[in-house]
Amino acid sequence: MTAQFRFDNSYARLPEAFYARVLPTPVAAPALIKLNRALATELGLDPDALSTPEGVEFLAGRRVPEGAEPIAMAYAGHQFGGFVPQLGDGRAILLGEVVGLDGRRRDIQLKGSGPTPFSRRGDGRAALGPVLREYVVSEAMAALGIPTTRALAAVTTGEEVLRETPLPGAVLTRIASSHIRIGTFQYFAARGDVDAVRALADHAMARHDPEAAAAAEPYRAFLEGVIARQADLVARWMLVGFIHGVMNTDNMSVSGETIDYGPCAFMDAYDAATVFSSIDAQGRYAYANQPAIARWNLTRLAECLLPLLAGEEEAAVAIAREALAGFGERFNAAFLAGLRRKIGLFEAREDDPDLIQDLLDRMAAGKADFTLTFRRLADAAGPGVDGPEGDGAVRALFEDPAAYDDWAARWRQRLAGESQDAATRREAMRRVNPAFIPRNHRVEAVIRAAVDRQDYVPFEELLAVLSAPYDDQPAFAAYADPPEPDQRVLRTFCGT
Template sequence: MTEKKEIADQIGWNFDNSYSRLPESLFTKLNLTPVRSPKLIILNHPLAASLGLNGTALQGNDGVAELAGNQVPEGAMPLAQAYAGHQFGHFNMLGDGRALLLGEQINPLGERVDIQLKGSGRTPYSRGGDGRAALGPMLREYIISEAMHALGIATTRSLAVVSTGESIIRETEQPGAILTRVAASHLRVGTFQYVSAWGTSQDLRALADYTLERHYPEVANDENRYLSLLQEVIKRQAELIAKWQLVGFIHGVMNTDNMTLSGETIDYGPCAFMDTYNPETVFSSIDRQGRYAYANQPHIAAWNLARFAETLLPLLHDNREQAVTLAEDAISDFVKMFHHHWLAGMRAKLGIFNEEQEDESLIEELLSIMQKHRADYTNTFRALTLNKLEDTVLFSAAEFTQWYEQWQARLGRQQESQASSYQLMRSSNPAIIPRNHRVEEALEAAVEREDYRVMERLLEVLSNPYAYSTEQEIYSTLPEESTRPYRTFCGT
């Protein structure tokens, strides 16, 4: 048995590389670029175990070397994926500029997931960049992606962050790091846009067939399998975006290259969670026009899906006119699907089990009052869930008192008990979210002082956001008032 095979057996790697069997124009095979002095910062032990990996072995020298890109795991085949994308509405050739797909881990349940190193060095798609990543943004992705998973929202996940012992230059000199990202796949709308723009019809069909086999095998034998593919992606994105809206998550950079075909949230660059309820909220420093504001996310999702549908037109029907009609009909369903998921989710947040025609106006009225009084989004629903109205700024507002009476009357018109309603609310309204000031506090301690305890405590309370535990209460407090709006940056 070779030394690499022994290490793989100890760690638990079980790689396959199906993506590498696609047309070669879709990727570039590369050697890893070693770093000077890798050090494990954090390892996601529960995720490692679910992948069939030995966490103890991953913390050893060989494991850290593999997580840093200093050593190729047995069975891995490092490659950078090519893709394109509309970035803030402008179409560009892109690709993995600072990431390498090691391969696909087959977990103990037989499921296939991508293992990707992010910040692993230059590739042919780096577009002049250094291919590296800073420690702060990698830890941010770790925190937010794991918080999203705990909230029950489909997401890529973070297995580990390793510091590189090297500095990188952004606005300032910063410590370098590599994140190990786990994803159902890294297939994106932008992947199809790349093939549509620069590939052949055979490449397009091969990519579509691969996507069906990997994510939607249940519709792979449908009469029009490519229309079914479009419809299934639309379904998953409608559910995903609704869940974002329900917890006040703002992605910040909804370019087409950041929309997965699996329905997972990907890329946690300028993302953040909304404090004060305002549909126009934007955090990203580069989103000066508010294209990706909270209220716009459903519209942008539909726009992105239309771009995906355009790439599939040659597969939908031989007659382009009929293909366009099929695509337009499918896209039009997104709005109805999103609205269905959002309305059902809002009913649950208010403890409503059945449906009445006036429910939507009841919900919209609450949101309007929240916006008028600059109420915190998460904590308003938290106060309603705990029946601690004095905990919200709405408590003394006359219109809120009137709304509260209407809401209580609405709850009284359903068979379920009030206790059942409050239990539904507890399971639908997180007690905590990764508050922006708490995330920044954790990142500052980690990056500036190499103190990871603040981050570890934050991750612990975020791991069960619906617990309503006493330990979580301090993490639900709002930041101090500031005259400067909170801004995020595309550091990841």
């Protein structure tokens, strides 16, 4: 049984300056950890064939499937505010593109598949821990309904990689609508190559914004589309307490998908200043800073597109500024609408932002768990608990439960002004407030079991729980619990 990939590699048809042609480096003894069978089927691939020894060799980069055109993509990027003119895929190789059963075109990329011309003296490999982290978190984000790259497979290589200590090596097969980043545009703009910027914009439009190509001002329409997607994406992140951790311009995809799960994490206790990333010493990418950073990154994209927006620089800058001004309005509307849904409001009223901010302030002061507070509010708003007697599980999350009581009285008064019945409200709240997220201590426990004991049972169980984040799952109720003090993970690390 041979795994068949129906490749149609549009990016590899762009000029050679856009990438380097490079083959994956064969590994010693690839073994399958996990295949995402549902995703494989969606992509038009045969999961049984991918599970054979030959299929696993494809997923590990030991063999190259027919029709693939392996390339490492070139890009630049601002990393923590400092511009690096050449980065590129240093440990990832794009095998090619497939059009799935749903008609969507998606990249198939191997991460950890060996060095490329962009490796900057790195070994191009990935350790097992970061591969498992990306698999778990990206699939959890997909189940939460947040646009994201996906994990098709994880394999071990039978080799060690040397970081601070020797670690088992692994390869992740990543699926994305594309791997075109803001940094991809910066790579060519920094070289003054306007023709390449135009070719890249045309390619990205054809792939992500086909309607923009027919607009009166296509490049403006493309820029506005990227801005809108990013505003919506960051709002969705924040509504589930997600912190990307490394929002460099090379980690922001123009497709509007979450990409590059390095030192990412989900908040436990609510604190707008939360930072987990070990390399973010100044808190540049803290939870509350994410909207401003997204706008900053999008400004860098607009700068790249200036020559395409208008013939005169002054006119081009005016167009870019007008487009960028829409980010704040779009983000604020999406975030506020999401927060209204999280506390069970169906109608918009002028004082809602104050009510919501008051809750967040009290959560911060009371060290209340972000995910559980909103999940338990759904139950407190349900039928049969139309009063303070239904608040016990929520107020228990606050160091001073009385601080919640003051807010809850206002909240119930606000709910009483709407026409929805309690059962409808509770069900609507449960659809937007997950019970389960990939809590950091759970992810770390999965990694330790796999790395230290070659035990993948915790990995499989966590994936199963996170595949249905809005369901109660009584048998796995403990997975909803915040960490005990000795379980808290305060720092997360890049996977390089």
